[in-house]
Amino acid sequence: MIPTTETLRMALRALRRNTLRSILTALGIIIGVAAVVAMVSIGEGAKGRIRTQIEGAGTNVILVFSGSSNSGGMRGGMGSQPTITWDDVRAMQTELPAVRAVAPLTRTMTQAISETQTWTTTVYGTTPDYFVIRNWDLAVGAGLSASDVAGATKNVVIGRTVADKLFGVGVDPLGQVIRIRNAPYSVIGVLAKKGQGGMGDDQDDAIFVPVTAFQARIQGGLGQYVRGPVYVSAMTSEAIEPARAQIASLLRERHRLAADAEDDFSTTTMAEMTGIFTSAMSTLTNLLAAIALVSLVVGGIGVMNIMLVSVTERTREIGIRMAVGAQPSDIMRQFLIESLTLAAIGGAIGVLLGLGIANLVAAAFGWSMLARTDIILMALGVSAGVGVVFGLYPALKASRLDPIAALRYE
């Protein structure tokens, strides 16, 4: 048997001899592998992005929503019926040992008007603790204070996007006036840039007013009930589940729910939301990768087709090789290594192409690229496997040719 390096040289030479055909054949594999690698890398990038966003959303955060109550057989969704009262919020803050801070968050979409610009944005009503819970620092100026909330002042803190849109980039917004629903508010602080949120929204496109001012002037409240979610942060990450349990038992007690009644509120943690997101993302990524894998198999069939054509075309060459002393195993390996090489080169090009595509997508969305080595190795392995599996039959066919018939073949 001749050395594999020799067989490899023969294979490369044969592939070079039909360069265009080799490229076209490998294209099936290239596209398949590129699709798998790109899909998985993009999916991973998106997941990584979500993970960092969740971390940016605040540490140890629990969200409490009104709703999930049964009334007359109708089951309302999360937040469909207000059940959490301002007293509940205060009680959570003061009575629960595992809770560090509590902040309600009301919101509405409305126009904000500066002296020169108009910008449609989201106005939030909240308390100073919200910024603590979300680890959101100020870039300049001061934040909302307890006295702002107590006095329902017309002081606002704005996000970077709003500052740029209303006052222009580079202009100091501190002390400027923004009109919201015909009332003037003065800017006392600008928040540090936070970037994209978990849903791809721009978190810096926001104006924060004291929650009391929000209720009094922007959107009327619901009396004793809180409109919108309540943000809670636990003392530590280990305290998240205890805090959640404490919130549940406190609210059940305060709402005087019978032991067999369902909760009239719901809680969720950021970790849970991340989990839902990333698992949905993983399912989608795996589905796309599976579809891409099918194209890899189709590419493999293309390799087999061309190898069969090649064996037929080169029948005489096979006869000559046998006549000068090639053993059946030499012929077999020659064609097998040829298809393996074709598929492996296709696979390697496909990996590079896939990573390139993933890089472009990542750059377009401002993600950092996450290439998964295991997927790359798997894609290379699968394409090499495709080369061997689909090359086996043509190679076997070549090695079983009768030398005399092969030599006479025209």
Place this chain on the structure above:
Amino acid sequence: MALLELQGIGKVYQSGDTEFAALRGVDLNIERGEFVAVTGSSGSGKSTLMNILGCLDSPSSGTYRIDGRDVSQLSRIELAAIRNQFIGFIFQSFNLLARTSAAENVELPLIYAGVAPAERRRRALEALERVGLAHRARHQPSQLSGGQQQRVAIARALVTRPPLILADEPTGNLDSVTSIEIMNFLKELRDTGITVVFVTHEHDIAAFAARELALKDGAIVRDERRAGGKAA
């Protein structure tokens, strides 16, 4: 002991229900250093005989010994090794690999003999030198004349230094001047001690040989030796 010993060699081809006997009980000894022409009309079985002699085909009956070894006892792998090291083939249609340089064509048997690349190249150039084509080493078959292609094929047959050269109608595709050149070359080979067996249906080509075997309907009808054979 004769180099090639055939006893009662028969070859039957079967196609469907009909059988066709291409060879019927051929007895033949060829000694080392002989220069043998096998003649006969088409269908006389001379190509079948050559294929059997060259271990490309196996007989249906009888025994064939090369250098004392019974070919019917050998595996496909051993037969490939015999074709590689013991026999050099020359074909009517040259059978060179297309789009492959003369040197690489000549190297081919050495690849299967497991000779290292540098040594292979050296020996291929040496063989091309011997057939007077060293200056055409880089040319591909399509850039060579018929006579030159056949000389490359001879170089390929010689490169493993086999004791036996088998040529099947080596001049069949060549003009008469080139044919004479090729035959003279084969004759020179015989003079260096190599056994040469060739098939032809042309009398003046057969006349180069020192021994002529005439086949008819799968049997040897004439076995004639003559002194020296035709001169150059």
